[in-house]
Amino acid sequence: MFSCSDKIEFTKYKSLSNASWEANKNISFEFEISDTISPKNLFINLRNNKDYPYSNLYVITELNFPNGDKIIDTLQYEMADNSGQFLGKGFTDIKENKLFYKEEKVFPVSGKYVFNIRHAMRKNGEVNTIPFLQGVQDVGFSIEKTE
Template structure:
């Protein structure tokens, strides 16, 4: 790359990172070609502010290989005192016609899914988040062994201000 290309790339990068003023934490992890039912995606972050509320999100990148209209997740939020909040969540991933929801111009879509709205952290310190899929076939007890179409799982914290 020449100097002009490098400068243009740097300006674009700065614009994208500086325009996201609400972001407190934002990280993605790849789950590979399929998301195994026993694979837990984990995130760790430090939180000092116990006064302001924050919005917490599970972010997903998925493609047309995702075969379902909805997605079930088990999300655990482990606090610094080792107390853990466990939630089983359901998200709609496609409309009635089967078209994937989410943002993106290609077959890969990015979904920003509310986990907790206006959540106030009770303790300062290190928090851990564990996310696992809990997708089941209708009428079956055992989970889907390998979930196709989910590429990356993310966790995001935003300021509500």
């Protein structure tokens, strides 16, 4: 049996100035992997405030391996329910969202990895990404042991 802190192998947040996520700007996290056998759960952690104007979030992620390989994903997450209430945890205007990125991921190579994430939000009917996504205070990345 693990406590929550025993499961966490890596966690880091980056704060965004003015709670605004700039388009086409990667937020990067570097981490070391030595265990190439045990599966891990990977999470995108996001803190949004009441100024976040959407009920969902689209992101583009890139996981860079020590050997030069990379995995690129376009992902969509629900941020609010049908009534417009944010889904994250928290009693104030700031909500903490723990979003699954990869479940039971086994890292095939030991060494330094880099995880990049950028938002891919755009207004309906428009091609260009929203230049500044308001209401996002912090973006984080975490790795946990599976149970």
